[in-house]
Structures are given as structure tokens and as C-alpha cells.
Amino acid sequence: xxxVHDLHKRFGAVRALDGASFHAADGRITALLxxxxxxxxxxxxxxxxxxxxxxxxxxxxxxxxxxAPLAARRRLGILTDQxxxxxxLTTREHLAYFGELHGLDRRAIAQATDEVVALLxxxxxxxxRANGFSQGQRLKVALARALLHRPRNLLLDEPTRGLxxxxxxxxxxxxxxxxxxxCCILLATHVMQEVNxxxxxxxxxxxxxxxxxxxxxxxxxxxxxxxxxxxxxxxIGNDEGIAx
Amino acid sequence: MSNESHPILPxxxxxxxxxxxxxxxxxxxxxxVGLFVVLYPLLMxxxxxxxxxxxxxxxxxxxRVAVIGAGSVPNLVQQFEEAGIRVDAIxxxxxxxxxxxxxxREHTALIRVPEAFAPRFAALxxxxxxxxxxxxxxxxxxxxxxxxxxxxxxQDIAQARLLAHGVARGVAQPVQLQQYDTASRASRSGKLxxxxxxxxxxxxxYFCMNLAIDSTAGERERxxxxxxxxxxxxxxxxxxxxxxxxxxxxxxxxGLELLFGHALLTALPLEExxxxxxxxxxxxxxxxxxxxxxxxxxxxxxxxxxxxxxSFKEAQTAVGFALLLPLLPIVIVPMLELETAAWxxxxxxxxxxxxxxxxxxxxxxxxxxxxxTAGVSLLAAAAALGVAIRxxxxxxxxxxx
Numbered sequence: 001x002x003x004v005h006d007l008h009k010r011f012g013a014v015r016a017l018d019g020a021s022f023h024a025a026d027g028r029i030t031a032l033l034x035x036x037x038x039x040x041x042x043x044x045x046x047x048x049x050x051x052x053x054x055x056x057x058x059x060x061x062x063x064x065x066x067x068a069p070l071a072a073r074r075r076l077g078i079l080t081d082q083x084x085x086x087x088x089l090t091t092r093e094h095l096a097y098f099g100e101l102h103g104l105d106r107r108a109i110a111q112a113t114d115e116v117v118a119l120l121x122x123x124x125x126x127x128x129r130a131n132g133f134s135q136g137q138r139l140k141v142a143l144a145r146a147l148l149h150r151p152r153n154l155l156l157d158e159p160t161r162g163l164x165x166x167x168x169x170x171x172x173x174x175x176x177x178x179x180x181x182x183c184c185i186l187l188a189t190h191v192m193q194e195v196n197x198x199x200x201x202x203x204x205x206x207x208x209x210x211x212x213x214x215x216x217x218x219x220x221x222x223x224x225x226x227x228x229x230x231x232x233x234x235x236i237g238n239d240e241g242i243a244x
Numbered sequence: 245m246s247n248e249s250h251p252i253l254p255x256x257x258x259x260x261x262x263x264x265x266x267x268x269x270x271x272x273x274x275x276x277v278g279l280f281v282v283l284y285p286l287l288m289x290x291x292x293x294x295x296x297x298x299x300x301x302x303x304x305x306x307x308r309v310a311v312i313g314a315g316s317v318p319n320l321v322q323q324f325e326e327a328g329i330r331v332d333a334i335x336x337x338x339x340x341x342x343x344x345x346x347x348x349r350e351h352t353a354l355i356r357v358p359e360a361f362a363p364r365f366a367a368l369x370x371x372x373x374x375x376x377x378x379x380x381x382x383x384x385x386x387x388x389x390x391x392x393x394x395x396x397x398x399q400d401i402a403q404a405r406l407l408a409h410g411v412a413r414g415v416a417q418p419v420q421l422q423q424y425d426t427a428s429r430a431s432r433s434g435k436l437x438x439x440x441x442x443x444x445x446x447x448x449x450y451f452c453m454n455l456a457i458d459s460t461a462g463e464r465e466r467x468x469x470x471x472x473x474x475x476x477x478x479x480x481x482x483x484x485x486x487x488x489x490x491x492x493x494x495x496x497x498x499g500l501e502l503l504f505g506h507a508l509l510t511a512l513p514l515e516e517x518x519x520x521x522x523x524x525x526x527x528x529x530x531x532x533x534x535x536x537x538x539x540x541x542x543x544x545x546x547x548x549x550x551x552x553x554x555s556f557k558e559a560q561t562a563v564g565f566a567l568l569l570p571l572l573p574i575v576i577v578p579m580l581e582l583e584t585a586a587w588x589x590x591x592x593x594x595x596x597x598x599x600x601x602x603x604x605x606x607x608x609x610x611x612x613x614x615x616x617t618a619g620v621s622l623l624a625a626a627a628a629l630g631v632a633i634r635x636x637x638x639x640x641x642x643x644x645x
Contacts, residue, residue, distance in 0.1 A: 011643070048474045050642045070250045073476040084468025088269040089262070100258035101475040142471075 001026050001184050002047065002153055007056035009042055009208075016042040017053070018208035024186045024201070026152070029179055031199035032188040035236055039208040040188045041081070044155055047186075048076055061152055074102060077151035081158050083142040085130040091141050092126050095148050102149035109148070116144040119174050135162035143171070153184045160194060172198060192229045202228075206236040252484060255477035259485025260492075263459050267493065273454035277497045280447040285505035288440050289512060296516050307386045308350060310334050313357030316365075317373075320355075320397050327393045346378040352386040353377045355394075368405065440509070441531060442574050442597045444501055448535065449542045449567050451497030452490035453560075456546035459486040461559035470645050479636040483547065483629060490543035498539060499532050531600060534614075537621035538596050544628035545570070551635050554644075573597065589616040592624050 002024040009017040017039045024030035034040050045051040046058060049069025058065055065072035085094065092113060099109035117126055122140050125133065130141065143159065159175075160168045175185060175198060189195060195202060196216060203213045212219065212235060216228055225231035267273045307329045314321055314333035324331045329352075337345065342354055354376040365371040375394065377387060399417070406416050463469040472482060506528055509521040546563050553559035573594035582588075588598040595617040602609045635641050 045642065050470070050473055051639055070476040070478065073474060076474075078471065078474050080471055080474070082467035082470060084463070084466045084471060086262075086266055086468065087466075088266045093262075093265070097258060097262050098475065101255055101472075101477050103254065103476070 001059075001061055002186060003057075003059040004043070004047075005057045007043065007046065007058065008054045009039075009046065009051065010054060015208050017046075017056075019056075020205055020208060020210045021056075022203040022205075022210050022213050024153075024184050026184045027179060027182045028200040029175060029185045029187060029198050030201045030203060031195045032186060032203050032205060033190075033195065033232060034188075034205035038206045038236075040205060041157070042208075043205070044080075044157060044188065047155060048073055048078055074149070075152050077146035077149070077154045079142055079146045079154075079156045079159055081161070083135075083138045085133065085138055085141055087131040088129060090127050090129050091122065091144070094130070094141055094145055098145040099148050104149060112148045112150065116147050119147070119177060120144055121170055136164055136167035139163055139171075140167070143174070147178070151183075153186070154178065155186050155188075157188045158190065159187065160189070160191060192227070192232070196228055204232060204235045211235055250476070250478050252478055252481040255475075255481035256485040256488070259477070259482060260489045263455060263486055263489035264492065267455045267458070267489070270454070270458070273458070276454050277451055277493065280450045281497055281500045281504055284443050284447055285501060285508050288443065288505065289508040292509070292512055292514065292517075296513060299517050306330050307352050307389060308332060309390055310345060310351045310354040311357070312336050312354070313359075313361070316357045316362050319400075320394075323393050323397055323400075324390075327389065329390060329393065342376050343378070346376060346381070349381055349383075352383050353390050440505065441600045444498070444505060445535065445538065445593065445596060446571055446574060447501055448494055448498055448538055449546070449570065452494040452539070452543045453546055453563060455493050456486070456490040456543055457550045457553075457556055457559040457563060459489070460547055460550040461553040462556045464553075464645055465555040470642075473636065473642065473645075479633050482636060483632045487540075487543050487547055487629060487632075490547060491539045494539035494543055495532070495536055498535055502528055502532060534596055534599060534617065537618045537625070538593065541592055541621040541625040541628070542570075544625040544632070548628040548632040548635070551632055551641075586613075586616075589613045590620050592621045595620055 004023065005021045007017045007020040008015075020039060020043060022030075022032070032040055032043070042051065046053050047060065047065060049065035049072055052066055060072045061075050063072045063075065086097075089097070095113045095116070096109050099112060104112065113126075117123055120140050120143060122137075122144065125137050125140070130138070133141070139159065139162065143156075146154065146156075160171060163171065172194075175187075179185060179200075187194075187199070199216055201213060202216050202219050204211050204219075212222070214222065219231050219235075220226070220228060223231040223234045225234055308331075309324060309329055310332045311317070311321065312334055313336070314331065321331045321333075332351070334345075336356075342356070345351065346354060356374040356376065358372050358374065361371045361373065373394070375391075403413050403416055407413060460469075463472065473479070506521075512521070514521050545566075549563050549566055550559035553562055570593045573591060574597060577588075577594055577597070584598055584602060589595045589612075599609060599613060599617050602613070
């Protein structure tokens with residue numbers, strides 16, 4: 001469970017976050033929607049303890065990443081918007097490396113590896129080196145390493161970017177399965193279709209402030225718009241930054 | 245930023261293992277290590293081999309002089325032969341003929357006795373004697389021996405004449421110069437050994453370069469650093485793992501280089517140029533142990549530097565330039581021919597080099613010099629690591645990755 005209240009962060013004169021508040025519950029997929037530069041990445045970086053907030057509170061399963069970043073990270077599975085792999089390592093070695101960094105022993109790593117391979121359907125690449133992987137394969141490895149330590153909370157930054165239809169569907173199925181297991185999934189995305197199909201809740205954030213948090217249906221109702229995209233545009237006041 | 249305590253070691257070991265595994269699969273990195281393992285020993289071996297060959301050839305080839313008009317100077321011919329210089333009496337030649345003869349390099353020099361020699365000699369007046377040589381053919385040592393004989397010849401005649409006039413031999417020779425060379429074989433060899441190790445140490449900074457850059461600037465370039473920093477591992481473990489991996493590669497590379505160099509120098513007949521290479525394996529291991537702090541420093545220095553670059557290439561340029569600084573002492577100090585002083589043990593790289601020079605010369609080295617040498621490198625390494633860890637913690641750095 002992730003709770004953020006009145007988050008502020010400025011870089012010099014720029015207010016990256018200016019009073020953002022939202023929460024993401026266990027067993028639900030919460031979409032974080034916002035135009036480019038709205039403060040999504042800054043918020044995520046504060047959640048995993050790479051940046052310090054200026055004001056506000058953050059709570060991840062009762063842990064404050066500002067004071068205990070390492071404990072907070074152990075409860076987070078992270079997929080950043082940049083999928084950097086080590087070209088000379090195999091998928092299995094990637095998973096073992098990140099499992100070790102999370103403090104898993106060898107047996108736990110082997111077991112968890114089998115699980116994520118089954119969940120994401122990646123038998124074909126498990127013992128191949130990352131050099132030459134397609135964008136979809138890279139994303140699978142990145143997601144697998146985020147899931148390996150069975151985190152209670154998942155932070156995903158545009159997870160379907162660059163994926164073909166089959167991979168996207170596989171990813172959606174995986175996310176739904178994780179939701180069934182009670183995972184708290186926070187999904188930063190631009191893709192409205194994904195929000196429609198997956199999200200239980202939508203947070204709209206713009207200019208560093210959260211303007212609304214509600215179920216997609218409620219969002220449409222409140223704005224009186226027929227589809228989510230129109231509702232989103234109405235909420236942020238213009239149509240900048242929408243790439244569907 | 246954080247008040248939680250977390251063990252550094254497990255994460256550090258994982259990162260160290262992963263960096264080494266990646267490097268061992270990187271053909272370019274391995275080639276670089278392999279190149280520096282053999283490069284300096286081979287260069288050194290080749291130049292020593294050349295020296296030995298030159299010396300051996302000089303010994304093999306006889307010193308020969310050609311003499312035109314040998315009949316007028318029988319004593320000179322005899323003195324040449326006593327000095328082991330062969331005399332070939334030849335018929336008169338013109339200037340071009342003499343040049344052609346010398347150009348064939350069979351003779352060190354040509355001596356022409358002009359016709360005026362005999363009458364002037366008999367009249368006790370300075371008798372002309374011509375020494376022809378081709379200075380474009382470097383045979384300095386041989387030529388010096390010829391000149392020495394010629395000078396001796398002149399002096400002998402002068403003394404014989406004075407004796408005939410009742411002047412004692414010693415009057416005309418107030419000073420008798422005797423030359424001694426105090427450089428023992430050990431001290432001359434010591435200088436050589438220290439110079440060789442000094443050059444071998446240059447490679448220290450190149451063994452770890454690829455890993456240091458690839459694991460920092462390379463990881464930034466491939467966009468994997470942010471995720472690594474978002475793992476539950478303290479920054480000290482991230483830097484520590486990469487640092488020790490680089491330093492370990494450095495120690496292994498240096499060890500291989502020293503072994504290879506040792507094998508090469510043992511195989512060369514250095515005795516022929518008055519040198520010797522007698523280092524026992526324990527001494528060699530001692531040298532390597534002395535260099536371990538240097539390896540730790542080299543790795544930390546390069547990591548702290550490369551962390552600031554966004555790409556492998558950028559870091560390579562920056563590190564390449566910055567390396568001139570620690571490598572400068574290796575080049576400059578031998579040129580200045582300074583006396584060994586305490587301050588030298590306080591400058592990284594120079595300290596290691598000085599220590600080796602003293603050890604190889606057979607001097608007693610105070611324990612403080614050892615401590616200072618290791619201490620200053622370790623301190624410099626710690627400072628570089630501190631800078632690198634602070635950098636990872638800074639928000640500016642996080643925003644830039």
C-alpha cells in the first residue's frame with residue numbers, strides 16, 4: 001500500500017511537485033496519468049528513495065522512504081522507463097544478480113526465477129545473453145527482475161512501451177494475476193486503452209499537483225466526457241503530452 | 245539522508261562478482277589486459293636484447309686499422325698489436341679511396357703516414373700523422389681504443405727522448421691517471437630493475453581502466469544505473485563492489501605482467517652487459533604486495549573520475565588525460581636524478597617506485613617508508629572513494645542519470 005500526502009519538491013526555481021496527494025491500495029491497479037513534465041517521474045523517484053522530498057509525507061507499507069530508503073526498496077518492485085540490461089549476462093544471471101541485491105539466497109532465487117519465467121512466458125530467453133534481445137524481450141527481463149523478490153508494491157513506468165500486441169497481452173495478464181495475489185500496482189502510463197482495461201483507479205496529476213483520484217467510470221461521470229481521453233484532457237485543461 | 249543501518253558486504257560481493265563476470269566475457273577488456281601484460285615486458289626485453297647483441301658483436305668483431313706507410317712506424321704497429329688491434333698495411337690511396345675503404349666498415353680507422361713523417365721525426369720536429377675515420381659509422385668505443393694507443397705512442401717517444409737527454413721518466417708525466425668504476429654489479433642492476441618495475445607500474449592504471457569505466461560511465465550510458473541505485477543496497481556497496489572488482493583485475497594483471505617480465509629477464513643473458521637479474525619469487529611477491537595499495541588507488545581514482553561522464557567514450561578521454569598526473573612522477577623523477585628523500589614516499593606512484601629502487605639497490609629501507617608508501621596510496625584511494633560515494637548520493641547526480 002502506498003500513500004502520498006501533500007508532496008512538494010523543487011529544483012531551483014522549478015516546482016516539480018507542488019502538493020501531490022494520492023494513494024494506491026493493495027490488490028488494485030492504480031494508474032498515474034499526467035502529461036510530460038507533470039511530476040510523475042519525480043514522484044516515483046521520491047517513492048524509491050533516490051530523491052528527498054521538501055515537504056509532505058510518503059508511506060509504503062508503513063515505511064517512509066525518506067528515512068529508510070533501503071527498507072522501502074525491499075518492498076518495491078521497480079520498472080523504470082529506461083530498460084537498461086547488461087548485454088553480456090543471460091536472463092537467469094540478471095535475475096540472480098537482482099535477487100542477490102534483495103538479499104535472497106540461492107534456493108529462493110532459483111524458485112522465484114521459475115515462477116516469474118512461468119508468469120511472463122520467457123522460457124525461450126532465460127539462458128540467452130541480453131545482447132540482441134528485442135524491445136519486448138528486454139521489457140520482460142526488466143519486469144521479471146522487478147518481480148523476483150515478490151514485492152508487495154509494484155512501480156511501473158510505461159511498461160507496455162515498445163511491446164508488440166502479444167507481449168502487451170501477456171503483460172496485462174501478468175499484471176492481473178499479480179493483482180489477484182494482492183499486489184499494490186502503481187502504473188504510470190500514457191496509454192488510455194491500458195487505463196481502460198486495467199486500472200481500478202486513476203490518479204490525474206498535472207503541474208506537480210494531483211487534480212483527481214477516482215475509478216475510471218467516476219472520472220468519466222464527473223467530467224461528463226464519453227471516453228477517458230476526453231475526460232483527461234478536460235481535467236488538465238489542454239491536450240499537451242498525450243501519446244496514445 | 246538515511247538513518248537506517250544496513251550491511252554493506254552482501255551487496256558489495258554480488259556487485260563485485262557481477263562486474264568481474266561481465267568483464268571476463270568482454271573480449272575488448274581482456275585484450276587490453278593481455279596487451280598490457282606483455283607490452284612493457286616485451287619492450288623492455290627487446291631493448292635489452294638489442295644491447296646484449298650490440299655488446300656481443302663488438303666483442304666478436306676485431307678492431308682493425310688500416311695503415312698507409314706502415315714501414316715508417318714499426319713501433320706504432322707493434323703497440324697496436326699489443327693492444328689487440330689488428331693492423332693491415334695497405335698501399336697508398338687517394339682521399340676517395342680512403343672514404344670508400346672506411347665506408348665498408350671493416351676498419352675502425354685509417355692511419356696515413358705522410359712522406360714528411362720520417363725526415364721530421366729524425367729532426368726531432370713534430371711529425372705529421374693522419375687519422376681518418378668515418379663518423380657516420382658509430383664505433384665510438386673502438387675508435388677510443390685506437391686513439392688511446394696513438395696517444396701512448398706519442399708519449400713513449402717523448403719520454404724516450406727526454407731520457408736520452410738525462411731527464412727522468414716521471415718529470416714529463418706529472419700525473420698518472422688511474423680510473424676506477426665503483427658501480428658494483430648489484431647497484432647498476434638495481435637501477436635497471438627499479439627502472440623496469442617503474443615502467444611495469446605504468447600498466448597498473450590500464451589494467452583496471454576498462455572495468456572502472458564500463459561499470460560507471462558505461463552503466464550510465466546503457467541506462468542501467470538508475471535501477472541499480474534503486475535497489476536496497478547502500479551507495480557504499482555499489483561503489484565498493486565496482487572498486488574492488490577493478491582493483492582485483494589490476495592486481496591479477498600486474499601479477500601476470502611481473503611474472504612474464506621476470507621469466508623474460510631471467511631468460512636473457514644479462515651478464516653479457518654487466519647486469520644481473522636475480523630476484524627470488526618471494527621478492528617478486530613482495531613487489532606485488534607493495535603495489536596492491538597502488539592498485540586500490542588506481543581503481544578508486546578512475547571510478548571517481550569516470551562516474552562523472554555520461555558515456556564510455558567521454559570517460560575514456562577524461563581518464564586518459566587525468567592519468568598523466570599520477571604517471572608524471574614515473575617519467576620526470578628519473579630525469580631529475582634526485583636523491584632519495586622522505587617526501588618521495590608521500591606521493592602515490594612515486595613512493596612505490598622509490599621504494600623499489602631502494603630495495604633493488606640493496607639499501608636498507610626504514611619501516612616508516614613502507615608504511616608511508618602503503619598509507620598514502622590507501623589514503624588517496626579512500627579520498628577518491630569518498631568522492632564517488634558522495635556523488636552517488638547527490639540529487640544532482642540522480643537527476644543526470
